Amino acid sequence: MSAKSIVDVSLAQPGLTYSRDLFGHFIEHFHRQIYGGIYEPGSPLSDERGFRLDVIEAMRELKPTVVRWPGGCFVSSYHWVDGVGPERTPHYDKAWRVFDPNTFGTHEFIDWCEAIGAAPFICTNAGTGTAEEMSDWVEYCNLPSGSRWSNLREANGRPDPLGVPFWSIGNENYGDWEIGAKTSEEWAVLVRESAKMMRRVDGSIKLATAARADLDWTLPLLQAAGKYLDLVSIHGYWDKLDTVDEPSPYLTAVGASLGPQEDIQRTADIIGAVGLAGKVGIAFDEWNLRGWHHPWGNDEVSIAARDRNDDNSTYTMADALFSASFLNSCLRRADVVKMANIAPNVNTRGPLFVHPDGIVKRTTFHVMSMYANLLGSKVLDTHANAPELGGAGVPVIDSLATIDESNSRLTLVLVNREPESSTTCEVRIAGHDLDGVFDATVLDGPDKDAYNDIDRPDAVVPRKGKAQFKNGLVELPPHSVSIVEVDLPISYTAGAVVADARVGGWSLSPKGWERRTN
Numbered sequence: 028m029s030a031k032s033i034v035d036v037s038l039a040q041p042g043l044t045y046s047r048d049l050f051g052h053f054i055e056h057f058h059r060q061i062y063g064g065i066y067e068p069g070s071p072l073s074d075e076r077g078f079r080l081d082v083i084e085a086m087r088e089l090k091p092t093v094v095r096w097p098g099g100c101f102v103s104s105y106h107w108v109d110g111v112g113p114e115r116t117p118h119y120d121k122a123w124r125v126f127d128p129n130t131f132g133t134h135e136f137i138d139w140c141e142a143i144g145a146a147p148f149i150c151t152n153a154g155t156g157t158a159e160e161m162s163d164w165v166e167y168c169n170l171p172s173g174s175r176w177s178n179l180r181e182a183n184g185r186p187d188p189l190g191v192p193f194w195s196i197g198n199e200n201y202g203d204w205e206i207g208a209k210t211s212e213e214w215a216v217l218v219r220e221s222a223k224m225m226r227r228v229d230g231s232i233k234l235a236t237a238a239r240a241d242l243d244w245t246l247p248l249l250q251a252a253g254k255y256l257d258l259v260s261i262h263g264y265w266d267k268l269d270t271v272d273e274p275s276p277y278l279t280a281v282g283a284s285l286g287p288q289e290d291i292q293r294t295a296d297i298i299g300a301v302g303l304a305g306k307v308g309i310a311f312d313e314w315n316l317r318g319w320h321h322p323w324g325n326d327e328v329s330i331a332a333r334d335r336n337d338d339n340s341t342y343t344m345a346d347a348l349f350s351a352s353f354l355n356s357c358l359r360r361a362d363v364v365k366m367a368n369i370a371p372n373v374n375t376r377g378p379l380f381v382h383p384d385g386i387v388k389r390t391t392f393h394v395m396s397m398y399a400n401l402l403g404s405k406v407l408d409t410h411a412n413a414p415e416l417g418g419a420g421v422p423v424i425d426s427l428a429t430i431d432e433s434n435s436r437l438t439l440v441l442v443n444r445e446p447e448s449s450t451t452c453e454v455r456i457a458g459h460d461l462d463g464v465f466d467a468t469v470l471d472g473p474d475k476d477a478y479n480d481i482d483r484p485d486a487v488v489p490r491k492g493k494a495q496f497k498n499g500l501v502e503l504p505p506h507s508v509s510i511v512e513v514d515l516p517i518s519y520t521a522g523a524v525v526a527d528a529r530v531g532g533w534s535l536s537p538k539g540w541e542r543r544t545n
């Protein structure tokens with residue numbers, strides 16, 4: 028019989044306020060993410076601008092705060108000026124080796140962000156682009172009319188600045204796959220000079236740049252350009268489809284769940300080593316369990332292989348559980364992780380599959396919706412002690428707890444990674460066993476490989492119900508993400524309570540919630 032899983036939630040400290048940009052998104056000019064995804068002029072499901080209304084409605088459910096665009100690898104040979112104004116020049120996209128009509132450009136992106144209620148995050152071309160082209164784009168978007176590029180914006184129908192708050196210099200410029208890849212020395216200089224020019228146009232922008240959890244790349248970058256930056260971008264795909272042809276099975280996929288926290292720690296260590304802790308944060312601005320399927324060839328077979336990303340049967344509870352663990356990792360390190368962007372949000376490996384007649388919400392969509400809609404605004408200290416999941420090298424349980432602004436509602440996230448069996452877990456809050464029946468939202472589905480598809484869109488949907496805790500013990504269904512909402516009877520103020528020597532604040536005993544006096 029395996030050891031018991033124990034989750035301890037501390038109320039001794041005030042919670043850590045996290046950035047809601049951790050629930051951010053990414054969309055790229057790749058395959059059917061833009062064209063035939065969010066943007067489909069002429070479709071009966073689109074508005075007069077060509078935006079798919081069913082997509083907008085679904086996106087709004089995810090309460091997106093920020094969307095990164097236009098790439099990805101795409102951006103490293105993209106010239107933004109081709110995508111504004113009445114005359115759009117189609118171009119051959121040398122990253123993905125297809126034609127892009129340029130009918131979706133800066134204005135369309137800004138309008139789409141407005142439609143879904145998110146802030147735009149523009150990633151610039153630091154592959155074939157120059158510092159000047161990057162800062163011209165800032166000028167086009169953010170400067171009041173009166174300059175060459177802001178006047179062009181006005182001529183294109185938007186007299187007022189578009190107010191793009193988030194910008195990034197480049198994408199994965201360390202990789203030999205990237206157009207215009209750089210050495211770390213070249214990169215440090217280009218970022219420093221680009222950042223200077225972009226900030227001279229608009230000093231208020233939040234600025235990120237392409238980095239990685241690697242000392243050789245990120246140390247010289249931060250030494251040279253750190254004082255101009257707010258964020259370093261890192262990317263992660265843990266089931267790499269360029270080396271593994273088929274998506275990995277459940278245990279392998281779920282077994283990758285500790286990867287994100289290792290990347291966060293390594294990157295945070297580098298930021299700290301340069302003395303920029305607290306000044307520069309991390310934007311995990313591309314993340315997904317599974318890498319995108321795009322063999323690097325421009326023959327018909329390689330291009331057609333992109334359709335394999337559209338196989339909905341490959342988005343299962345493994346993807347859902349990995350995504351929950353990813354978000355938990357970022358939330359636990361919200362002191363340093365300030366943004367995270369699922370890559371992408373629509374089609375390819377995204378939570379939302381879009382086809383000509385409708386949409387399918389994949390398992391990951393529901394996880395993102397649960398997190399965006401149910402969590403409180405501050406993360407509490409939580410510790411899980413759980414046995415290892417056989418053969419996967421990860422604990423059976425992952426957990427997180429949040430508290431809301433008024434300190435009166437505690438939200439508990441419990442991930443059970445066991446594929447076939449339920450797990451008994453003991454939950455203690457402020458050292459006391461949780462007891463009672465609480466509202467719970469559970470995502471599990473009929474089996475670990477369950478998925479949603481056009482003909483079975485609701486095979487995996489969150490179930491609203493109750494979770495029963497007896498002497499702290501709760502039974503978690505197999506392959507599940509549970510979010511439990513615990514109302515505290517009176518709000519607690521952890522900091523004040525500690526100072527007042529009433530250590531622990533509120534505690535739960537068989538008699539109910541009590542203020543601790545010892």
Ligand code: AHR
Pocket residue numbers: 055098099100101198199262313318319
């Ligand atoms: O596979 C995803 C693509 O490759 C994105 O364009 C890029 O940024 C990434 O590594």
